Amino acid sequence: MHGYELHQHLTETTGLRLVWRIKQSQLYALLTRLEERGYLSTTLETQEARPPRKIHTLTPAGRSALEAWLRTPVPRGRDFRLEFLAKVYFARQQDQTTLHELLTAQECIFDKWLAELQNTLDTLDPTSYEALVYHFRVGQVQAMLTWLKELKAIEPGK
Amino acid sequence: MHGYELHQHLTETTGLRLVWRIKQSQLYALLTRLEERGYLSTTLETQEARPPRKIHTLTPAGRSALEAWLRTPVPRGRDFRLEFLAKVYFARQQDQTTLHELLTAQECIFDKWLAELQNTLDTLDPTSYEALVYHFRVGQVQAMLTWLKELKAIEPGK
DNA sequence: CCCTTATACTCATTAAATAAGTAATCAAGC
DNA sequence: GCTTGATTACTTATTTAATGAGTATAAGGG
Numbered sequence: 001m002h003g004y005e006l007h008q009h010l011t012e013t014t015g016l017r018l019v020w021r022i023k024q025s026q027l028y029a030l031l032t033r034l035e036e037r038g039y040l041s042t043t044l045e046t047q048e049a050r051p052p053r054k055i056h057t058l059t060p061a062g063r064s065a066l067e068a069w070l071r072t073p074v075p076r077g078r079d080f081r082l083e084f085l086a087k088v089y090f091a092r093q094q095d096q097t098t099l100h101e102l103l104t105a106q107e108c109i110f111d112k113w114l115a116e117l118q119n120t121l122d123t124l125d126p127t128s129y130e131a132l133v134y135h136f137r138v139g140q141v142q143a144m145l146t147w148l149k150e151l152k153a154i155e156p157g158k
Numbered sequence: 159m160h161g162y163e164l165h166q167h168l169t170e171t172t173g174l175r176l177v178w179r180i181k182q183s184q185l186y187a188l189l190t191r192l193e194e195r196g197y198l199s200t201t202l203e204t205q206e207a208r209p210p211r212k213i214h215t216l217t218p219a220g221r222s223a224l225e226a227w228l229r230t231p232v233p234r235g236r237d238f239r240l241e242f243l244a245k246v247y248f249a250r251q252q253d254q255t256t257l258h259e260l261l262t263a264q265e266c267i268f269d270k271w272l273a274e275l276q277n278t279l280d281t282l283d284p285t286s287y288e289a290l291v292y293h294f295r296v297g298q299v300q301a302m303l304t305w306l307k308e309l310k311a312i313e314p315g316k
Numbered sequence: 317c318c319c320t321t322a323t324a325c326t327c328a329t330t331a332a333a334t335a336a337g338t339a340a341t342c343a344a345g346c
Numbered sequence: 347g348c349t350t351g352a353t354t355a356c357t358t359a360t361t362t363a364a365t366g367a368g369t370a371t372a373a374g375g376g
Binding site for chain 1: 173174176177236239243246247250285286287288290291293294297298300301302304305308309312
Binding site for chain 2: 354355357
């Protein structure tokens with residue numbers, strides 16, 4: 001796909017735009033960076049009377065980086081809203097197994113984190129600011145965990 | 159306070175560092191920006207054999223901007239984790255009324271947002287990616303709302 | 317015929333964040 | 347007594363992300 005077309009997909013067609021919005025100029029910059037890093041190869045498709053299209057294709061390195069990325073859960077809660085939901089977007093387009101494994105891996109990470117949070121919360125003065133922050137985090141992680149579980153239940157499982 | 163001291167407070171003493179971490183160089187940059195915008199006034203305190211301290215004081219404009227900021231709820235959920243929790247940090251140092259009003263205002267905004275989310279969720283194909291994203295958001299907002307309510311109940315409220 | 321919209325990409329600028337440095341003092345250790 | 351390392355206080359350079367605006371051309375609509 002060339003940059004222009006890709007941008008159209010991202011702003012119109014795709015559901016991905018719900019979680020990941022990018023301006024045109026930023027996308028172009030991103031594409032050249034991805035090429036520099038060897039994830040994309042680019043060929044020019046000249047047209048008469050229009051600027052030539054840069055057709056970008058995933059290199060083998062690019063494809064395997066993508067595959068790896070989309071199987072890896074995110075380490076921190078703050079990456080969930082954007083990055084993890086993007087992973088889910090792509091994982092759903094692969095087989096259901098990929099999605100299931102992603103969800104389970106993420107659940108596992110959050111289970112551990114939740115336990116840690118609960119632990120430190122217990123050590124804190126319940127009237128302190130710290131306690132209030134930890135209490136908030138516990139709530140957020142719990143919400144993410146129930147969402148993960150519900151999604152696993154809904155999806156036409158493996 | 160001068161920049162160095164402020165940075166020490168932010169990395170050691172304060173509970174604020176739980177939600178808001180800043181590198182030294184970034185803090186200095188921020189302070190000069192705040193001065194440029196008229197929120198801080200700066201005086202030099204020369205010492206022998208040490209670089210002079212820049213003592214920063216809130217201008218009236220700065221103080222009132224702070225007051226306004228800390229009474230204003232955040233418009234979007236993604237600003238909650240960092241910005242809203244910071245507001246709570248400062249609001250707790252004022253009288254309890256300020257905190258209570260902040261919490262209530264935020265609750266009000268999220269109530270409306272939740273209703274909107276529920277509405278659009280109903281119109282969506284439940285197997286679509288969009289539905290899944292909205293479902294997630296509903297969960298997050300609900301978690302924030304219960305946290306807000308619990309905090310209101312706990313604080314020695316007016 | 318003029319004005320808008322679509323096509324396709326570029327460039328300049330601002331803003332945010334990190335890393336790394338400076339240069340002097342003081343305390344402690346071998 | 348000489349080095350090592352921590353403390354004080356602020357600077358500078360570099361990278362990265364993000365925004366905004368701009369270019370040039372052609373097709374389509376009133």
